[in-house]
Amino acid sequence: MSKKVFTIVSIICVLLILIVTFVPFKQNPSSTTRVVVDHFNHKYAFPSCYDYEEASNYIDEVTLKDAQDLKYPPMNECTKKKAQPQYKSMLKRLLESTEI
Structure with missing residues (x-):
């Protein structure tokens, strides 16, 4: 036995x-992940994917959820890949x- x-x-x-x-x-990205939003161009990017040449001076740092609530699209392909599960x-x- x-x-x-x-x-x-x-x-x-x-x-x-x-x-x-x-x-x-x-594994989805956390909704509290910090991202950089460009309010002039209405886009967001992860800090490691942020493109300084495309951005304006009207930027802010918010959570991923806040950027998605603003309905901002990703700034570039790097950000799109990081936002995917x-x-x-x-x-x-x-x-x-x-x-x-």
Whole structure:
């Protein structure tokens, strides 16, 4: 009886480890992510994607949700890619959050 229980528990543990390691889950960008909005051109960009040559002087820093509530489109392709949901495994998320 105990050998059977051990086998079942072992199989469940292996399955959980495989799921955590390989199965990608959808991850949307946080609504509190900071973005730069250009109120003159009515566009937004992530700070790493901000194009200083296209922008005006009428800029502000707000959350992604606020920029989307203003119905501003992304400034460039880099921002469009970062605003899309990403699919990552739980292990990859954990490694990224701990910066290992």
